[in-house]
């Protein structure tokens with residue numbers, strides 16, 4: 121056992137499988153007391169099954185670590201609250217929450233139903249809010265703590281996952297808001313955009329050139345949960361981790377501006393905008409043809 125997170129109390133949602141499980145195991149192996157949350161659902165969020173979180177708790181205990189299972193649905197306020205309350209009741213504090221739980225319901229926008237939109241946004245975006253909400257109230261009193269959200273490169277846009285993309289973009293804005301709103305209480309908030317081999321990434325119709333294992337993602341998460349990251353002023357950031365690569369995403373900012381102090385008209389904008397403010401091309405547009413081909417055929421072309 122290491123001691124990188126000695127005695128920290130950490131809650132991880134979606135910790136029964138994939139990346140969340142790797143984070144929970146690694147945090148416990150580094151001395152953290154872990155709340156292992158998982159609702160035990162299929163990739164599409166259906167068929168909750170008992171025992172998925174409890175199985176990871178058994179693994180942690182077998183390795184000499186300390187953990188407790190919470191099998192709630194974190195898309196409910198009560199579920200998010202129970203994750204945090206479980207930590208506080210057992211250990212009197214909560215030092216970090218890692219919101220990993222996620223599902224997919226893929227469909228083109230023009231065919232997407234409310235039943236495909238709502239649960240995806242509820243699991244990712246609301247499921248991060250419910251846990252951040254409960255944890256931040258405790259962390260504000262403690263004057264310390266770390267909130268970690270899970271986003272995706274798909275926050276840039278997605279052909280057939282507008283629900284997932286919108287939720288992942290929302291998580292980035294939620295994380296930035298948490299970083300701003302809790303800064304004066306000594307609480308940090310960051311987002312991770314992973315690329316790792318799990319049952320979820322097995323659905324991607326492209327062969328990804330840059331991909332790693334859940335354990336690679338866990339290493340970054342453990343750093344973000346540590347005293348070192350807080351001391352190094354890491355907050356409000358979005359990091360990609362894909363195997364050997366770690367990348368930081370840019371903060372959104374205005375690129376170019378133009379002013380008409382006597383007022384704009386649509387005609388004037390049409391004449392003026394292209395040569396002045398212009399556009400900032402959508403990077404994924406140039407990859408569309410390859411992505412569409414991949415979605416159609418059995419061949420899996422390489423993609424970034």
Ligand SMILES: NC(=O)c1ccc[n+]([C@@H]2O[C@H](COP(=O)([O-])OP(=O)(O)OC[C@H]3O[C@@H](n4cnc5c(N)ncnc54)[C@H](O)[C@@H]3O)[C@@H](O)[C@H]2O)c1
Pocket residue numbers: 133134135136137138139140157158159160161162163165172192193194195219220221222223243247270271272273313314315316317318319320321
């Ligand atoms: N794997 C990748 O390459 C990749 C890429 C980008 C983003 N992500 C994100 O990383 C996170 C983890 O993905 P993964 O690949 O490990 O997926 P996974 O399917 O292996 O694990 C997700 C876990 O979340 C749990 N879960 C789902 N809904 C829940 C709910 N309402 N309450 C509690 N638990 C719930 C599931 O039961 C499952 O065990 C997700 O947020 C995903 O969107 C993953």
